[in-house]
Amino acid sequence: MADSLFADLSTQPLAARMRPESLDDFAGQEHLIGEGKILRRIIDSDRIPSMIFWGPPGVGKTTLASIIARKTKAGFITFSAVTGGIKEIREIMKQADSNRNFGTRTIVFVDEIHRFNKAQQDAFLPFVERGSIILIGATTENPSFEVNGALLSRCKVFVLKPLGVNDIVKVLKRGLKILGVNADDNILTVIADFSNGDARSAISLLEMAAVNSDGIITPELIEQCTSRKLLLYDKNGEEHYNLISALHKSMRNSDPDAAVYWLARMLEAGEDPLYIARRVVRFASEDVGLAEPSALSMAIAAYQACHFLGMPECSVHLAQAVIHLSIVPKSNSVDAAYSSARNDALNSMAEPVPLHIRNAPTKLMRELDYGKGYKYAHDFEEHITSMECLPESLKGREYYRPTEQGSEVHYRKRLEYIKSFKSKNTT
Numbered sequence: 001m002a003d004s005l006f007a008d009l010s011t012q013p014l015a016a017r018m019r020p021e022s023l024d025d026f027a028g029q030e031h032l033i034g035e036g037k038i039l040r041r042i043i044d045s046d047r048i049p050s051m052i053f054w055g056p057p058g059v060g061k062t063t064l065a066s067i068i069a070r071k072t073k074a075g076f077i078t079f080s081a082v083t084g085g086i087k088e089i090r091e092i093m094k095q096a097d098s099n100r101n102f103g104t105r106t107i108v109f110v111d112e113i114h115r116f117n118k119a120q121q122d123a124f125l126p127f128v129e130r131g132s133i134i135l136i137g138a139t140t141e142n143p144s145f146e147v148n149g150a151l152l153s154r155c156k157v158f159v160l161k162p163l164g165v166n167d168i169v170k171v172l173k174r175g176l177k178i179l180g181v182n183a184d185d186n187i188l189t190v191i192a193d194f195s196n197g198d199a200r201s202a203i204s205l206l207e208m209a210a211v212n213s214d215g216i217i218t219p220e221l222i223e224q225c226t227s228r229k230l231l232l233y234d235k236n237g238e239e240h241y242n243l244i245s246a247l248h249k250s251m252r253n254s255d256p257d258a259a260v261y262w263l264a265r266m267l268e269a270g271e272d273p274l275y276i277a278r279r280v281v282r283f284a285s286e287d288v289g290l291a292e293p294s295a296l297s298m299a300i301a302a303y304q305a306c307h308f309l310g311m312p313e314c315s316v317h318l319a320q321a322v323i324h325l326s327i328v329p330k331s332n333s334v335d336a337a338y339s340s341a342r343n344d345a346l347n348s349m350a351e352p353v354p355l356h357i358r359n360a361p362t363k364l365m366r367e368l369d370y371g372k373g374y375k376y377a378h379d380f381e382e383h384i385t386s387m388e389c390l391p392e393s394l395k396g397r398e399y400y401r402p403t404e405q406g407s408e409v410h411y412r413k414r415l416e417y418i419k420s421f422k423s424k425n426t427t
Contacts, residue, residue: 014175014207015200019063021070027199028167029060029160039064039158046072048107050128050135052143052152055160058198061138064160065109074105074134080112089123096133106133113137114146121148128154162197165189171199172206179210183217190222193270196311240271244279247322252287256326263322264315273314277303280321288325289334291406298324329406337400344394351391384418386425 020026023033023040032039042048048068053061069076077092096106108124110116127133128151135155137143143152163171172188183206191209195202208225209217243266250258266276277299284299302321306314360371375385388395402412 013204014178015203017178018171018175018203019066021067023067026060026063026067027171028163029064032158032160033064043068043071048072048074048134048136049156050133050154051156051158052113052137052139052147053158053160054139054141054143056140056162056197058195058200058202059160059163060199061160062109062111065136065138068107068136069109072105072107074107075099076107076109078109078111080110086120086123089120093123093127093132096127100132108133108135110135110137112139114139114141114143118148121151125151125154163199164197165192168192168195168197168199168202172202175203175206176210179207181210181213181215181217183209187217187219187222190219190270194222194226243269243271244276247276248279248283248287251283251322251326252330254326254330256323259322259326260319263318267311267315267318273306273311273318274303276318277306277321280318280325283325286335287330287332288328289331289408290402290411291331291408292328293407295325295328329408331403331405331408333400333402333408341399344397348391348393351393354388354391356387357389382421384421386422 023043026033029039031037033043034040053064055061065078075096077095079088079092092108096108099106110124113121124133124135128135135151137147137155139146143155143157147155169185169188169192172183172191176183191202191205194205205222205225206217209221212224213221243262247259247262247266250262263276267273281296281299281303284295288295298321302314302317305317308314309317355369356371356373358365358370360366365371373387375387377383377385390397400415402408402415404412
């Protein structure tokens with residue numbers, strides 16, 4: 001059995017000394033503990049069910065258990081799935097049964113519950129079933145796979161999300177007061193970015209830097225503590241836009257070496273890989289388009305890889321996409337087609353849809369000539385008709401003008417054939 005959450009904190013690490021004592025001091029997880037949200041209501045009403053907190057490291061699972069311990073009128077026991085065995089479980093259950101006889105509930109907090117084997121989990125089950133204990137488990141693994149079904153069915157699962165940079169910066173500012181040192185907001189943002197949503201990691205880095213400082217935490221200190229050079233980068237400032245511009249223009253100019261360099265600059269400085277991936281997806285249609293139709297598929301695949309894996313694993317997928325998009329033929333004809341069509345659309349919003357290409361699901365619509373004269377292309381030998389599909393005022397407009405780049409050569413030839421066919425067969 002682990003030490004109580006209420007043990008003397010004066011000699012403990014900063015993370016333990018900073019642990020909030022109420023929900024008002026808790027950072028993040030607004031979807032669960034914001035005003036009126038389900039977990040806050042459960043805790044405030046002291047009607048705690050057995051539950052499992054599932055989320056990545058450093059997002060507040062143990063802290064929430066600590067807050068519940070302070071709020072609830074139940075006894076509170078912490079238990080480590082790493083060091084505890086069935087013998088210890090039985091001792092805890094015996095104590096819980098004794099408490100129950102005196103009308104006192106017992107909350108058992110199990111850290112890393114996914115490390116329990118089936119026998120250990122089964123040992124808890126009868127006590128949860130008959131209400132001898134309220135079980136609160138914490139896990140970084142999907143409980144659907146790591147907690148046996150019978151136990152899981154008796155627990156409410158709450159999913160905790162990685163903390164945002166702003167949440168972590170707020171936590172770090174509290175840490176500065178406890179440590180009695182200074183650091184500007186840029187330094188705190190760098191630490192928050194580096195922690196990747198893990199408040200405990202951010203606090204540990206802050207504490208390490210503070211111990212080695214003379215009262216002021218500098219960029220040089222952070223570089224020493226992380227063994228990484230802090231690149232010039234501000235996600236909300238000019239350098240953010242300078243670097244994404246450099247990446248985009250290097251790809252447009254078919255320079256894979258420059259493109260992959262700017263990609264590395266952004267990723268290693270802490271940029272969100274999904275932000276870069278979204279820009280790469282845009283580039284695939286804006287600057288490559290139908291000159292290489294596979295570009296969009298690769299860009300979307302890279303985005304999905306970033307979503308599934310995150311950094312640092314997804315860096316290679318982004319690099320693959322960036323290099324591919326740099327080398328393939330380029331065309332902005334799709335982007336130009338939309339821009340031109342958009343201008344006409346904005347200036348002709350009142351233009352009616354031609355009657356012959358309107359749908360006619362009712363008798364009245366048919367009587368009003370909806371769909372009259374419509375030509376179903378598949379009924380014709382060439383699967384093409386000369387039917388006009390633009391509004392009368394825009395008749396003859398051309399938006400898509402393919403280039404001679406890559407696969408657009410084939411699109412160009414096909415489009416020329418289509419236009420020639422329609423011209424010859426116009427009645």
